[in-house]
Amino acid sequence: MEIDKELLKRYIEGRASDRERILAYRWISAHPQHLKRYLTEKRLYELSLFRSAEKQTEKPDGEKKKGIFALKNIRIARRVKYAAAAVCLLLAIASLWNRFTKRSDASALRTVYVPTAQMTSLTLDDGTLIELGSNSKLSFPPVFDKKERDVYLSGRAFFKVAKNRRRPFVVTTRDGAITVMGTMFYVDAIPERNIFTVSLIEGQVLISLNKEVEKPLQLKPKDRAVLKNGRLVVSPIVDYDEFLWREGILSFKEKNLEEIISQLSLLYNLKIIIQNRDLCLKQTHTYSGKFRQLDGIDYALQVLKQKIGFDYERDERTGEIYIR
Template identity: 35%
Template sequence: MEKELLYKFFAGTATLEEKERIMQWMELAPENKQVFLKERKLYNAILLNSEPVQVQDTEKQKQRRMPSTFMLRFLRIAAMIVIAFGLGYFSQITRESDEPVAMQTISVPAGQCVNLTLPDGSNIWLNAQTTIQYPVSFNKQKRQVKLDGEAYFEVAKDAKRPFIVNTKECSVEVLGTKFNVDAYSSRDKFETVLMEGSVKVSLCSNPSEAILLKPNNRVYRSNGRLLTEQMDNYERYRWKEGLICFQNEPFRVVMEDFEKFYGLKIVVNNQKVTKYLYTGKFKQTDGIDYALSLLQKNIHFTYLRDRENHVVYIN
């Protein structure tokens, strides 16, 4: 594989066809993946040496996102490597003790999934189009992070310091557990699914509106209230494995997932398809064309793909 093409991929300037070519090349042999990682590390080093760390007042800082989207096959990377990816930057806030502490913000573009380890040892998977902010070192009272998007948490146990996930509408407090939070502010949605342990979920607008969640249950916000339901299927939360799964989901929700995972916009002109619920499972690496072709077997629709502008029209 040409180094020039790999560096276009790292910079987010490769075309969709070039991205798919790289993904296919990586699948051919383990040696190709090693070459990819080697060149990635070299590119990271260049970024670190050429871009100074930004430290500025939190009120003035603007979240920096990658200028374009690209697909990455769910590489497990440490937090400092994520910084080198150019997905994060430093800002400055004040602790309760008035001591400044560096904050790290990581923004994941569409079509990418990132795995990182927090300073306390907690392991997190960030889904596409997700932003997380956390301190480079937690204080002695609590461990707080701010999330906009979807993330899967495996929180390191620390009875003396609760772990708190703050979102636009709700907060999730835990001591040590495994759970998934889906809270994209752009979609006005919040839900938490608990796999292990226990969490307390409360509304930011009304902290007294709180629910203690038990394993195999989901809490979600509806009309300003928190509601719960039992979970018997976790397929939808296998996104960190590179799978796009949905069960009895409206067409609109399925298309939103495709937009998130494939980094494009989908315009639905055929309103007939919105009347049905869909169930399916795809590998993200199969691509948008394969996913749409399988959906076409269940109900009739056509689609037109504008590759230059990264738009798909459902007709």
């Protein structure tokens, strides 16, 4: 089976529809040669983004400015036979990234933006690995040459920070900052939803709120801190499946319909309105399940429709979805 060139191009650039993403994913997974072609064209596209970002960093008068670009669809499903090739591609991109950025002013921030329902991975100058989720943005310097390794996050991310006790790694968000020496943790920092959560897997982190309402909190492994009513509330991590977003999977356990719809709305950057308030009254009715991001919002709503029993329609003009 051959894939339409324009469809593959839209998929690589993050402009494909839900149906087109499914078709592209199935084609890539069907044969090793398909994956090879996809990786080749993806690499050419990403290299063009890096070159574009490099050109944006210098104005005619020599003044530096921020380079903003998007890295899309870098993560390939791990069960694909030749997924190792994707890892090699990431390493090559990271190497090129370092080569390009070190030429420019180290003080100029770079910004990576991840489009809806996609993910990306990148390795920073110090060796820190970061995986960004859907609709997330990360700003960082090309070279860490100051006392602290500062990055700025809006959205969802996983960090595996390279150890350097003399130079702390600091993740700054709208609501607070996370300071680490070397560790693995997750951050959900979504201003438009008033979400700020830090989940620590190993190591130690220090969380400081920007409003200085309380002293910095030191979080322990396997615990999470959630900002509620201006204060950090600490509890054990119960469901590790929620971190499957790194594999392109949305997982929910014993959630009611409103909570599930909220997660879907966030993932696909859509406004979903529950007009049937009787559904919301069933707060004691909870559901558990998993969806693949690539399957799209319509697939998820169809499954929920059959399970829960509701109708929905999309406003083609605004893109909003109404559950009746």
